Amino acid sequence: MRKKNSIALVMLLSMLFCAASAWAQIDQLSNMSAEWIRTGNRNAATDSTDIVVYNPAGLTKMSDGIHLNIGNQMIFRSPEHTFDLGLPASNGEKSYEQDSPDYFLPNVYGAYNKGPYSLFGGVYIPGNGAVVDYPDGSINTQFIGAMTVLGSGGLLTSFRDDYLKVESTYLASELGVAYNSSCHDEVSFALALRYINAQNKIKSGATFIDAAQNPQEFKLRYNTDADGVGAVAGMNIAASEDVNIGLRYESKVVLDFKTDLDRNDFPEEFDLVNCHETQSRDLPAMAGIGLEYRICPKLTSEVDFNYYFQEDADWGKSSQGKDLSDLAGDCWGVGGALGYQLYDNFVVSIGTIYTQFDWGNMDDYYETIGAFEVLYTDNWFIGTGFAWKFQKNLTLNFSVGQTIWEDETIEYVRAADNGFSPVDVDTENATTTVAYSLDMAF
Numbered sequence: 001m002r003k004k005n006s007i008a009l010v011m012l013l014s015m016l017f018c019a020a021s022a023w024a025q026i027d028q029l030s031n032m033s034a035e036w037i038r039t040g041n042r043n044a045a046t047d048s049t050d051i052v053v054y055n056p057a058g059l060t061k062m063s064d065g066i067h068l069n070i071g072n073q074m075i076f077r078s079p080e081h082t083f084d085l086g087l088p089a090s091n092g093e094k095s096y097e098q099d100s101p102d103y104f105l106p107n108v109y110g111a112y113n114k115g116p117y118s119l120f121g122g123v124y125i126p127g128n129g130a131v132v133d134y135p136d137g138s139i140n141t142q143f144i145g146a147m148t149v150l151g152s153g154g155l156l157t158s159f160r161d162d163y164l165k166v167e168s169t170y171l172a173s174e175l176g177v178a179y180n181s182s183c184h185d186e187v188s189f190a191l192a193l194r195y196i197n198a199q200n201k202i203k204s205g206a207t208f209i210d211a212a213q214n215p216q217e218f219k220l221r222y223n224t225d226a227d228g229v230g231a232v233a234g235m236n237i238a239a240s241e242d243v244n245i246g247l248r249y250e251s252k253v254v255l256d257f258k259t260d261l262d263r264n265d266f267p268e269e270f271d272l273v274n275c276h277e278t279q280s281r282d283l284p285a286m287a288g289i290g291l292e293y294r295i296c297p298k299l300t301s302e303v304d305f306n307y308y309f310q311e312d313a314d315w316g317k318s319s320q321g322k323d324l325s326d327l328a329g330d331c332w333g334v335g336g337a338l339g340y341q342l343y344d345n346f347v348v349s350i351g352t353i354y355t356q357f358d359w360g361n362m363d364d365y366y367e368t369i370g371a372f373e374v375l376y377t378d379n380w381f382i383g384t385g386f387a388w389k390f391q392k393n394l395t396l397n398f399s400v401g402q403t404i405w406e407d408e409t410i411e412y413v414r415a416a417d418n419g420f421s422p423v424d425v426d427t428e429n430a431t432t433t434v435a436y437s438l439d440m441a442f
Contacts, residue, residue: 026374027284028308028331028355031381031401032124033107034071034435038385038399039337040351041304043290044246046236048387048395048439052109052122052174055246055290056190057236059111059118060180063441066112071397071437073105075130079375079405079429083139083412085146086421094142098373100133107437118178118190126196127170127283132373137162137206139372139412139425145206155211162206164373170198170283176232190234196253196283200224221263224279226255242294252313253283282313284325298341304353306333311360318367327365329358335381345389352382363411366425372410375429379405383433395439405429 033050036042042054046061049069059067077098084093111120134141141162149156176192205219230253237245256278290304308331315324335353342348356378359365366372385399405428412423 026130026376027127027310027313028286028333028376029125029127029129030306030333030353031073031433031435032126033069033109034073034385034397034399034437035387035439037073037383037401037433037435038349038351038387038397039302039339040335040353040381040383040401041290041302041337043248043288043304043306044236044244044292044302045290046244046292048397049109049111050107050437050439051246052111052120053124053126054288055234055236055248056120056176056192056232057178057188057234057248058244058246059113059120059178059190060116060188061236061238061244062111062113062118064113064115066440066442067110068440068442069107069109069437071107071435073433073435075102075105076432076434077101077130077429078431079373079427081139081372081375081425081427083423083425085139085143085423094139096134096136096138098133099135100131102130105129116180116188119176120178120190120192121173121175123171123173125170126172127198128168129170130168130374132164132166132168132370134164134373138164139423140164140370141204141206143412145208148208156208157211157213159206159208161217163204165203166370166373167201168199170196172196174232178234186238188236190232190236192232194230194232194250194253196228196230196255198226198228198255198257198281198283200257219263222259222261224257224259226257226278226281228253228255228283230283244292246288246290246292248288250286252285252309254280254314255282256280280314280316282315284313285309300339301336302339302351303336304334308332318364320364322361322364324365324368327359327361329360331355331357347387348384349386350382350384352380355379355381362408363413366410367413372412372425372427375405375427377405377408377427377429379403379429385435387439393441397435397437397439399433399435401433401435403431403433 035050046058049067080097082095107124109122145159172194174194178190180188207215207217230251232250234248286308288306292302294300313325333355337351339349381403383401387397389395407428410425
């Protein structure tokens with residue numbers, strides 16, 4: 001009985017480790033409106049209420065009254081990784097891909113303008129907002145399953161039906177005020193507070209076959225959540241009728257995740273889920289600047305630069321005791337967009353942005369379970385769409401964007417940590433986004 005318990009202990013530890021670390025985050029989201037999807041660059045914009053999150057100080061350049069923006073994005077992700085663990089129980093080369101699209105990534109932004117003041121707020125998703133869904137397993141569930149079989153001393157012969165699913169959302173609520181200086185009418189400032197509630201719902205499991213060919217199914221279900229508060233500061237400079245400059249700084253939001261266990265199919269006496277310890281995954285600080293230039297009455301351009309201070313965030317440590325944020329390094333993006341006034345009430349636009357990760361050590365970072373499943377590397381985004389003012393105070397935005405990540409071959413160091421040869425993992429990723437919004441002014 002003791003031997004069986006020790007095997008169950010190994011299996012549970014492995015499954016817990018897999019599920020506990022699976023929510024590798026996407027901390028550099030800039031696609032927070034349909035207007036951004038059709039341009040990729042909004043840091044200096046002053047034409048729609050979505051600038052609550054891109055250029056809040058620019059809100060004072062909009063008309064007096066109430067402004068409201070309601071939008072949604074549908075995201076079709078296809079991260080894929082291919083590998084051969086080279087272990088007796090791993091069944092050769094395999095390829096795994098994200099399964100489920102995300103149909104609901106909403107945003108609501110509002111502002112009330114009166115004289116030199118603008119009171120603004122928003123509810124939006126600044127991080128994650130996607131489902132990690134691998135119903136047929138992934139490199140991490142395969143490795144853990146194979147190691148569990150190999151470590152069972154012959155009592156287990158194989159495994160099947162391994163899976164991993166994580167639903168993760170950072171929901172932000174923001175409230176602030178912008179002010180247009182009476183001394184320098186071309187300059188305005190904004191200051192806001194934002195509260196972030198982050199939640200992860202984790203499901204993991206597998207079926208193991210014992211020597212008598214009996215299946216043993218193990219399931220684990222638990223949630224993690226964290227809350228944090230940060231500040232946002234902005235400045236808008238209307239240098240001339242044709243040139244506008246927007247600046248924004250978002251402070252780091254400290255997020256310490258607590259665990260709430262929903263289901264554990266293993267004996268309670270193992271007491272392996274500690275609901276009292278926290279895991280850190282801060283949302284990093286970022287700074288953005290943009291310049292909008294009206295080339296001619298019908299043609300407008302914008303260039304943007306964003307920088308994410310990831311190394312300053314606490315993302316916990318790797319199995320080797322290294323700071324994960326140092327392994328990831330900082331991140332930056334630069335882009336440009338064009339908008340053309342095709343008709344008095346109809347604008348078409350196109351934009352692109354390139355994002356680069358200044359990795360400290362990509363291979364070591366990707367030992368984090370969930371990193372291969374989310375999968376992000378340097379990437380290009382290109383988006384296009386239109387804004388149609390179909391009534392005096394109502395504008396419909398529709399846009400489509402494509403993000404293409406650079407293919408990478410990443411060394412899976414976890415195999416080496418367990419006494420096996422490192423495994424090269426070939427990765428590729430692409431995302432299609434369809435977005436729409438209604439911008440209203442009253």
